[in-house]
Amino acid sequence: MSTLCLPEQQTPLLTHIEPLLAAAENYQLGEAVELGASRSAVVDIVIEGQAISLAFGDTKLEGTGYQVRDLWVAPYPSLAEMQQQVANQPQLVVLGLPTATGFADIWHHNGEARANHCHQMGDREPAQAMLLASLALDYPLEDAVTLARAYARSVVYQDGLLAWPLERQCFPRPLTANHSEAEVLGWSSKEVAVKPFAKTDPAKLKLYPVVDTAEWVEKVLELGVKTTQLRIKDPSEPTLPQQVERIIAAGREHQAQVFVNDYWQLAIASQAYGVHLGQEDLETADLAAIQQAGLCLGLSTHGYYEILRAAEFAPSYIALGHIYPTTTKQMPSKPQGLSRLALYQQLIGDMFPTVAIGGIDLSRAESVWQTGVSSVAVVRAVTQAEDPQAAVDAFNRILVRPTEQ
Numbered sequence: 001m002s003t004l005c006l007p008e009q010q011t012p013l014l015t016h017i018e019p020l021l022a023a024a025e026n027y028q029l030g031e032a033v034e035l036g037a038s039r040s041a042v043v044d045i046v047i048e049g050q051a052i053s054l055a056f057g058d059t060k061l062e063g064t065g066y067q068v069r070d071l072w073v074a075p076y077p078s079l080a081e082m083q084q085q086v087a088n089q090p091q092l093v094v095l096g097l098p099t100a101t102g103f104a105d106i107w108h109h110n111g112e113a114r115a116n117h118c119h120q121m122g123d124r125e126p127a128q129a130m131l132l133a134s135l136a137l138d139y140p141l142e143d144a145v146t147l148a149r150a151y152a153r154s155v156v157y158q159d160g161l162l163a164w165p166l167e168r169q170c171f172p173r174p175l176t177a178n179h180s181e182a183e184v185l186g187w188s189s190k191e192v193a194v195k196p197f198a199k200t201d202p203a204k205l206k207l208y209p210v211v212d213t214a215e216w217v218e219k220v221l222e223l224g225v226k227t228t229q230l231r232i233k234d235p236s237e238p239t240l241p242q243q244v245e246r247i248i249a250a251g252r253e254h255q256a257q258v259f260v261n262d263y264w265q266l267a268i269a270s271q272a273y274g275v276h277l278g279q280e281d282l283e284t285a286d287l288a289a290i291q292q293a294g295l296c297l298g299l300s301t302h303g304y305y306e307i308l309r310a311a312e313f314a315p316s317y318i319a320l321g322h323i324y325p326t327t328t329k330q331m332p333s334k335p336q337g338l339s340r341l342a343l344y345q346q347l348i349g350d351m352f353p354t355v356a357i358g359g360i361d362l363s364r365a366e367s368v369w370q371t372g373v374s375s376v377a378v379v380r381a382v383t384q385a386e387d388p389q390a391a392v393d394a395f396n397r398i399l400v401r402p403t404e405q
């Protein structure tokens with residue numbers, strides 16, 4: 001249970017907040033949110049005992065939270081100027097900053113500014129309302145800002161219908177180097193622009209065991225698996241280059257899609273089928289080199305903003321995680337759950353293949369598959385199965401579309 005308390009002057013936002021929370025309950029997107037009145041001029045949100053405040057306009061933020069700036073009078077500050085300001089002020093959230101071609105929403109992330117951009121921004125109140133509702137539902141700030149714009153835009157596109165935003169056309173575009181307007185707008189990115197990555201064979205995706213030795217890769221390929229990944233987390237592992245060579249040879253022999261996790265230089269040098277990277281790698285890995293070498297690229301994502309950001313790079317698949325609690329990896333984010341997964345899948349549609357990962361076992365595979373994902377990635381469900389062949393066969397029986405039966 002969380003609480004969202006509004007100051008008197010912001011109670012008109014309830015026209016949006018109430019239906020949004022009802023929609024979230026309907027889709028089972030989070031815990032119940034109790035609405036109340038704030039005794040100060042700021043909005044107060046409390047989630048599991050943790051309090052954050054949001055101050056809008058001239059109201060000054062005191063304590064932990066966000067200072068939201070969303071009212072602009074010409075002459076407007078430039079995008080480059082606001083990028084700098086937000087990078088220096090972690091609490092500053094900028095909504096609807098007018099730019100040469102549209103509007104930008106900007107927020108702070110790990111010492112830098114991140115932004116979404118769109119041409120039609122919708123109104124201020126629905127954006128404020130969704131920002132508050134989604135923060136109270138425990139979405140991270142980047143997703144709350146992204147949802148805020150998607151909702152404000154959807155109110156316009158859907159003739160004032162007060163519904164949870166589902167369609168891609170409502171969502172803004174992250175400003176990355178791949179955004180055609182980023183340079184003109186004066187937005188500086190750490191990444192470089194890249195062309196679309198090679199495509200995977202969707203018929204071979206389906207079950208995707210992620211394993212930690214070349215031996216396991218060879219074993220799952222023998223069991224009939226057609227997509228797998230070598231995930232060795234220790235970069236000083238002396239046998240790493242040999243293991244990568246082994247899995248590439250095994251992948252070719254079985255005509256399988258074998259990915260290398262993290263070590264993109266090694267993957268390029270050994271002409272691997274593909275490489276899987278996390279969000280942080282987007283700023284450091286040479287994506288252009290991976291693309292030019294013809295390797296497939298899989299990208300990890302953990303929510304709305306990361307999905308949209310990943311999509312900008314046109315990867316070979318987008319991984320969505322972690323869906324359920326997992327003991328395989330320490331995760332900084334919370335499990336997404338099935339309901340959020342279903343909406344992410346709807347947002348991505350058939351734009352890119354999707355891979356669900358995290359805590360998926362045989363008992364959960366059917367409901368995950370029903371969300372429409374293209375693939376189910378598992379670690380323990382195969383590597384710790386008493387009988388891995390039986391586990392692979394059981395997954396293969398579940399991961400079938402009606403047209404294939």
Ligand SMILES: Cc1ncc(COP(=O)(O)OP(=O)(O)O)c(N)n1
Nearest residue numbers: 261276277278279300319355357377
């Ligand atoms: C298929 C698939 N999805 C997600 C991940 C996680 O990748 P990343 O976020 O880079 O974390 P590490 O695996 O490197 O710890 C993955 N490996 N595979």
Ligand SMILES: Cc1ncsc1CCOP(=O)(O)O
Nearest residue numbers: 322326328358359378379380
């Ligand atoms: C590598 C990784 N990335 C997100 S969850 C995860 C581990 C999934 O392991 P398991 O299938 O055992 O829960």
Ligand SMILES: [Mg+2]
Nearest residue numbers: 261262277278
């Ligand atoms: Mg990684």
